[in-house]
Amino acid sequence: MTTDTPAVTVGVDFGTLSGRALVLDVEDGRELGSAVHEYTHAVVDRTLPGGGLKLPADWALQIPQDWRDVLRFAVPSALADAGVRSSQVIGIATDFTACTVLPTTWDGTPLCELPRFAARPHAYPKLWRHHAAQPEADLIVRRAEESGQRWLARYGGKISSEWQHAKALQVLLEDSEVYAASDRWIEAADWIVWQLTGEETRNPCTAGYKGVYQDDAYPDAAFLASLHPDFADFTAKIEHPLSSLGSPAGKLSPAAAELTGLRAGTVVAVGNVDAHVTSAAARALDPGHMLAIMGTSTCHVMNSDVLAEVPGMCGVVRDGIVPGLWGYEAGQSGVGDILAWAVRTAAPHEYAVEARRRGISVHELLSEKAAAQPVGGHGLLALDWHSGNRSVLVDHHLSGLIVGLTLDTRPEDIYRALVEATAYGTRTIIETFEQAGVPVTEFTAAGGLLKNTFLMQTYCDILNRPVNVLAAEQGPALGAAIHAAVAAGAYTDIRAASAAMGRLERHAYTPDPARAAAYDPVYAEYRALHDHFGRGGSDVMHRLRALRTDTSTTTPPASNC
Template structure:
C-alpha cells in the first residue's frame, strides 16, 4: 500500500556478512521499511572463489556482493516501506572500516581484472584482515624513530587493519598488484563512486584509517624509509576530502537502474558504520561515548579538546560531527568470541537440550550463566581471540582463560568471556579518563543489545547506567540521517539527529553488590592484561609465530 509520506531517505549499511537498506521518514525518523541481502561470498578467509588457499589472518571480500546489496536490498526496502521511489530525496551509505581495495583509475577493482583474478592481494581487504601486523609494527617503529607528530593522534600505535599497513603488505608481497593499483580506496568511498560515477573521499575514513592529520598524509621521506617504492603511495590516495553530511554527487542513470531510485537523487558522502551510528543514537555531544556492539565493538566519542589517549584508534577533527574532535577506540572481538564458545565448548547434551526446548544455544548458555553469582565460576578470561585493538593495538595477541578445572562447565566459560569483553570496555573508558577525556554518558547500540544478561553485566562491570539505541538498525538509520542533511532537509547533523535519532536512557543500571564484586575480578583481569599485553610474557607472539611457520611439510604429523 502506498503511503502519503512526503519525503524519505534511504540508508544503506554494508556490514561484514550482509548489507541492509532502511527507508526513513525525514519528518520524524520513523523507520518505514527495510531489507537485508546476505553476501554470496561472505568473508573470504579460506580460499579465493576460483581456488587458491589463503594464509592465516587473511580476510577478503568480493565487490560484486556489495553491488548486489544495492540491486536487491534497496528496491526491497522501498517495497516494504510502501513508498514511491520519487519520495526519496537522498541516499547515504556506511561501511565497515578499514575495508580497502586496489582499483584502476576508473574505479574497477583489480580483483575483477582477468590478469589479477587469481592474486589474493588484488581483492578488497576486510577490516578484520590482520595479516599486515608486521607492516603495522614497522610503521610504528619508523614513526617513533623519526619523531612523527601524527603518531600521538593514534595513541602511539598504528593498526594492521588500516590503509597504510595493508598497502605496505601488498607492496612487499605482490609488487605487481601494488603497481597496477592506480587508486587505493576505502570501500566506504568506492561504493559512493559506484552511485555517483565520480570519485569522492570522506574525511572520516581518511582521518581514522588513513593517517590523514592536519591536512596531510605522512610525507614521502617517511614512506621511503619503509620501502623505497612506498614513497609515492599517497598519490593513490590524494583527493579532496568531503565533510560528513555533505552531498557527494547525484545518482547516475546506471545506479538508478540498479537501485530503482530516481536518477539525480542526492548521494551523501560516505561514512563508517560505527561513526555514522552516533547520529542515530543522539550521542554527538562531548563526553557521550557510544559503543556499537556486534561481532566486534567500536567506541566513538566527541570532545571539544584534542588529547593523547594510549591505544585509541584515532582522534580526528570533524571526524564524527563538524566542530568537534572525534575519538575512536575498539575491541576486535566480542560477539565473535561468544560465537566461538558456542562452536567450541558446547557438548552434545547442551545442544540436545537447546533443541528440545526450541531455543538457540546462545540463549541456553546465557540462561545458565545468568544464574551464577559473580566469581562463582572461578575464571577470568582475556578477550583477545581476534587480537587487541584498544588499548594495546596488537592483533598478534590471543585469548586466554585462567582457572579451568575438571568441574568447569560450558556456561562458566561463556560467562567468563562475556565478562572479559566488559572488562575490555572498562579498560578503554579508564584510558580515556586518565588522558583527560572523561566519559560522562555511555550508550550502547548493535546486535548484542538483544542479550539482556550481557547488557546488565556491562552495567555492573562499568558501574554506570547504560543507555541504548532505540533502533535495531543503528548504522542504516545514521546513514539515513546523513542523507537528510545532504539533501538539505536539515541544516546540520546535530539538528537532524535531534529529530530523527532514537535513544532510551538508563535502560540498564548497575547493581551495587555485583559492581563491587566485579571490581575484584576486574583487578585480576588487569593483572593478566598487563602481564601478557605489556611485556611480562611474549608467549602469545611466540605461539602465533610457531603456528605460522610450522607447516605439514616441516614436521610429520602423527
C-alpha cells in the first residue's frame, strides 16, 4: 500500500445498548472513521418483543438481529466516514460484553429465531447483567466446595450468576425443552465471529473467565451431574478447540462480505471481551498495570507473572489477555448505572431546568455542585451495590445503601456519595489484589466515565495514586482493531501492535495529598459497612430481595400453551 492508500483494520465493539465500528490506520493506530448503531431492542428486561411474556426481576435478554444490524449498518458507515475502500481493509476483529450467552442449533441459529421457541424467554441470549441465576451460582459453589474442585480458587472461591454454567443450569431447571434443543451454548463474542466466517471458533478469554476452563479442561461430567443429572452433558455444548487471542479465526464469508461491505476473504480475528481487548488499546499489558474500563459497570483487568488465589476475583486465566501471562479480572456490577439512577431519582425538576438553561447535562450540574464540597462535607456514606456486588463479594443479591440522610441532604450530596462509593469499591479490589501477593504498580482508566473530570479526580484522591487515561474514546473498538492487525500479519504479536497503535496519557490525574488523607478514615467506615452487610453481619439485603421477588412476577412458564 502507498501512503495514499494505507492498510486499515476494522474493530467492532458490541456493547450493552449499541455497537460501534472503528477504522484504524495499521501503521500508527490513527482513527480514520467510525460509526455507531443503536440496538433496536436495547435490553429486554420487561417483556419479550411484541408485547410478549412479562419477565421477572433480574432478567436481561437481547436480540441477535440487533447484533447483525451493527455489521450491516455500522461497518459500511465507518468505512464511508473514513473514506477508505474495502480493498484497504486487511482484517476485522470484534469484541463483546461478557458473559452474554445464547443457545443455538448446530449451525449457529439462535433458538429464539425458531418459531416454536419465539415465546420462550430461555431461548433468547442472556445479557451479562442477567442476574436471575444466583440460586444456580450458589449451588455450583456449594457443590464445588463439597467436592474440593481445584478450579474454584482461580475464581476467588465463588462463581458468578453472570457466568455460563449458572445461566445454562437455570435454563435446564426452568425450561428443559430449550436446554435439550440447544446443540451449542455459546458466548456472543464467539457467535458473532461465527456469523462473519461461517465457522465456529472459541476464544480462551471467555472460556477461561466465564466458562470455568482451567488447566486445559472444563469441570468434569461427575461434577456437572452433581448439579443435576441432565447437566452432565453440558460440556458437549461448549467444547471446541480454543484459538489464541490475536490469531485468525478464519476468512470473511461471501454472505458476511455482502452484509458488511467488506471483501470476502478478509481476515477475521478470534473473538474477545470488551474489557480485556481494551488492554491493548491502553498499552496496559505489562505485569502489574491495572486497567479499569469504566462505564455502566466497571471491569478491572491486569496481567501478572504471578499466579495467586485472590478472593472474590472474576478469574485468573493463563493467556487470558495476552499469551504468556496470567490475566486477572475483577469488576463492579454498577458504576455509571448508579449515577444515572441518582439523576433519575434524586435530582428535582429545578435541577433539570437549570442544566437546560446553562446548556449542560444534569450529570455535569451535579458534578459541579459536588466538586465544591470538602471531603466528608455531605455527611453521607454509600455502598455501591445497586446492581449487586461482583468483586470482591460476588453476590448479586446485595443492594445499595446510603447512610446519613437528613432533611438537609441535597441531590449533589447523594451524587457525590455515590461517586465516592464506586471509588471505594475499586480501592477494595486493588487492596485485595495486593494483600493476595499480586502487586498493582500502575492504574489506567478507560471508558465513558473519563468525560467526568470530577469523578476521575475523586478516584485519584481515594486511590491515592496517579491515574493514567486511555487517550481514545472507543477503547474496545480500538483494541479489537489492534487484534485485527495482528491476525492479519501486520505485527508479530499483540504487544508490538499495542506499542504502535495504542493510546495512553500517563498521569493525567495526580492525587491531592490533603484530600487523599481526608478520605482514609471515610474509606475505613466504608469497609466496615461493606463487611457488615456483605460478609454476614446482617442478611437484611437478601431478605428484602426475597420479599420483593415473592411479591413480583413468577418465573416464566416453560411454554405459552
